[in-house]
Amino acid sequence: MSGFDLSLDAPGARRGNGGAAPAGPGPDDGSGEDGPRDDGIRDDGQFVTLGVDGDTYAVPVERVQEILDLRPVARLPRNASAMLGMIDVRGRSVPVADLRALLGLGCGMDDHDTRILVLSLSDGRVAGLKTDRVYEVAALDRGALERPRGDGPRMDAVAGIGRRDGAFVAVLDADRLLGREIATFGASGR
Known part of the structure; x- marks a missing residue:
């Protein structure tokens, strides 16, 4: 996946962006070597899968309020580079970030x-995330999400690495991905 070190905590795990890789050995408790996960993302849940620059990402379906066709974004001065501006969603001003830039x-x-994608964050804020495409709502292959290793600039925004039809899928943590950008942007998104 572009921009991410996909070293996985699982022994013998492969690195790379996609390609055929066998699904994990089966269900586990998701605790991994680093202790229990605290991101609230269920390994057996449903995900909205999306594509950016040829890679596949996912967001838990319970975080997605709606999926909109691209629409004009009101640009505001002095905003963070990833923040595109604001859109109106049924009378609510929603800040929008570009996933590619993030x-x-x-x-x-x-x-x-x-x-x-109009996403709800855990603190009640709402934010838009522009993406190249949305594929489907689907479950990931059986097995727990694996924790990515690395200290890249946005690795904290990846909740885990799963697989869909054998290809790698980075599951995004919406709070970590968008929380700082929205705070910097100064929009409440509530």
Whole structure:
């Protein structure tokens, strides 16, 4: 996956971006070597899968309020580079961030597949996340999410690495991914 070190805590785990890799050995308690996970993401839950720059990411479905077609974004001066501006969602002002910029990827061209996910954060704020495309709502392959290792600039925003149809999927932590950007942006998103 672009921009991420996909070293996994699992013994013998492969590194790389996708490709055929066997699913994990089966269910486990998700505790891993680093103790229990505290991100509130269930390994057996449903996820909205999305694509950015050829890689696949996922967000727990319970965090997604809605998926919007791309619409005009009101740009505001002096905002963080990943913050695009604001959109109106049924009378609510919602700040929107560009997932490509948050992940440190280059600019991409918007097209008919570009979408904005409206996400709810754990503190009650709401934020939009522009992505190249949304694939589907699906469960990941059997087995626990594996913790990524690394100290890249946005590794804290990855809750775990799972697999869908054998390919790697980075499950994003919406609070860590968007929380700082929204605070810097100064919009309440409530």
